[in-house]
Amino acid sequence: MIALLTGKIAYKAPDYVILDVNGVGYHVFIPFSTYYALPAEGGAATLQIHTSVKEDAINLYGFRTLQEKELFQLLIGVSGVGPKLANGILSNSEPAELADSLVNGNLARLSSIPGIGKKTAERLVLELKEKMKKLGMAHPAPGGATLPAKQEVREDVLSALINLGYKESVVQKALAELKVPDDTTVEALLKQALKILMK
Numbered sequence: 001m002i003a004l005l006t007g008k009i010a011y012k013a014p015d016y017v018i019l020d021v022n023g024v025g026y027h028v029f030i031p032f033s034t035y036y037a038l039p040a041e042g043g044a045a046t047l048q049i050h051t052s053v054k055e056d057a058i059n060l061y062g063f064r065t066l067q068e069k070e071l072f073q074l075l076i077g078v079s080g081v082g083p084k085l086a087n088g089i090l091s092n093s094e095p096a097e098l099a100d101s102l103v104n105g106n107l108a109r110l111s112s113i114p115g116i117g118k119k120t121a122e123r124l125v126l127e128l129k130e131k132m133k134k135l136g137m138a139h140p141a142p143g144g145a146t147l148p149a150k151q152e153v154r155e156d157v158l159s160a161l162i163n164l165g166y167k168e169s170v171v172q173k174a175l176a177e178l179k180v181p182d183d184t185t186v187e188a189l190l191k192q193a194l195k196i197l198m199k
Contacts, residue, residue: 029087157186178193
């Protein structure tokens with residue numbers, strides 16, 4: 001399993017490089033952030049490598065920092081996110097910004113990344129939020145807390161009701177009618193919202 005490569009850049013493109021390591025050229029897929037940090041062709045570079053092994057191919061993914069590689073590996077651990085999509089996510093978001101979006105539950109920002117729909121964004125937040133906190137990559141949202149608990153509960157209920165088949169605009173209207181205490185739970189708010197929706 002290749003974990004690190006150091007060599008000369010024989011060829012450089014926005015989505016991959018060919019790294020000449022002692023006369024052997026390695027084709028390495030890279031995110032844009034790594035592309036911009038690399039020297040020109042002929043320059044020396046060291047890349048953190050993730051080796052992706054499939055039945056029909058062995059692909060190498062390279063990163064300028066260990067942090068990027070760790071993020072990539074966390075992303076591909078999420079159901080429905082393969083190496084190609086994970087690479088695309090890192091191409092469209094700096095590691096710190098991505099970590100912030102995951103910790104703070106910024107579904108709008110995540111959904112704006114090509115290839116990420118709302119459901120995938122929700123799954124990413126659900127599965128990676130706590131891991132991001134442990135890695136210490138993210139910064140809390142302004143005000144200290146990641147998201148006000150009440151707002152977080154609202155978003156969870158909104159997501160649950162949409163998954164049940166209700167239209168987002170209808171759910172938003174129902175939630176707007178409710179007075180939500182700061183210490184509310186998802187279960188309690190869900191029951192209240194369903195009472196309104198089922199009238």
